[in-house]
Amino acid sequence: xxxxxxxxxxxxxxxxxxxxxxxxxxxxxxxxxxxxxxxxxxxxxxxxxxxxxxxxxxxxxxxxxxxxxxxxxxxxxxxxxxxxxxxxxxxxxxxxxxxxxxxxxxxxxxxxxxxxxxxxxxxxxxxxxxxxxxxxxxxxxxxxxxxxxxxxxxxxxxxxxxxxxxxxxx
Numbered sequence: 001x002x003x004x005x006x007x008x009x010x011x012x013x014x015x016x017x018x019x020x021x022x023x024x025x026x027x028x029x030x031x032x033x034x035x036x037x038x039x040x041x042x043x044x045x046x047x048x049x050x051x052x053x054x055x056x057x058x059x060x061x062x063x064x065x066x067x068x069x070x071x072x073x074x075x076x077x078x079x080x081x082x083x084x085x086x087x088x089x090x091x092x093x094x095x096x097x098x099x100x101x102x103x104x105x106x107x108x109x110x111x112x113x114x115x116x117x118x119x120x121x122x123x124x125x126x127x128x129x130x131x132x133x134x135x136x137x138x139x140x141x142x143x144x145x146x147x148x149x150x151x152x153x154x155x156x157x158x159x160x161x162x163x164x165x166x167x168x169x170x
Contacts, residue, residue: 042138042140042141042144043138043141044137044138044141044142045123045135045136045137045138045141046135046136046138046162046163046166047133047134047135047136047166048133048134048166048167048169048170049127049131049132049133049134050131050132050133050134050169051130051131051132052130052132053130054092054124054126054132057124057132057134058094058096058124060169061096061122061124061134061165061169062096064165064166064168064169065096065098065122065165067165067168068100068161068162068164068165068168069100069101069102069103069161070098070099070100070120070161070165071098071099071100071101072096072097072098072099073097073098073099073119074095074096074097074119075094075095075096075097076094076095076097077093077094078090078093078094078095079091079092079093079094091125091126092124092125092126092132093123093124093125093126094123094124094125095121095122095123096121096122096123096124097119097120097121098119098120098121098122098136099118099119099120100120100158100161103154103157103158103161104118104119106154107151107154110148110150110151110154111146111148111150111151114146114151117142117143120136120137120139120158120162121136121137122134122135122136122137122165123135123136134166134169135166136162136163136165136166137162138159138162139154139155139158139159139162140155140156140159142155143155
């Protein structure tokens with residue numbers, strides 16, 4: 001049954017990708033069975049590693065998000081916060097709260113409490129000298145606990161966009 005759901009979801013995703021022209025938002029959400037997300041093992045993030053200056057990488061990530069329809073609506077500088085609040089020296093670690101208004105609206109219309117899981121977070125963290133990991137949330141993994149077929153379709157669409165953001169950075 002799980003394989004049938006995965007195959008169905010993949011076919012729906014492929015048909016969605018070929019039905020949208022570059023730069024267009026989908027007009028409607030693909031309905032899926034309410035158990036489409038349950039039982040699937042998904043990584044909870046997508047990531048890549050980049051070399052360069054921190055500020056330049058933040059600009060690249062922001063541009064990649066913008067190219068997929070996301071804006072950065074919150075920025076949390078963990079390094080500065082830990083220093084100010086805990087007097088702890090911590091590595092460079094930035095959390096960008098990314099929002100695609102079209103999908104956020106669809107998600108809120110499908111599930112009014114989904115705001116507890118928004119926005120889509122992207123992390124930029126120092127992993128070595130001038131080396132940073134960029135990790136974006138996998139919305140399918142975060143939506144698996146919610147029994148809502150309409151939301152499942154939205155999560156699949158947003159997953160594709162978040163994966164594209166990470167791939168553009170590679």
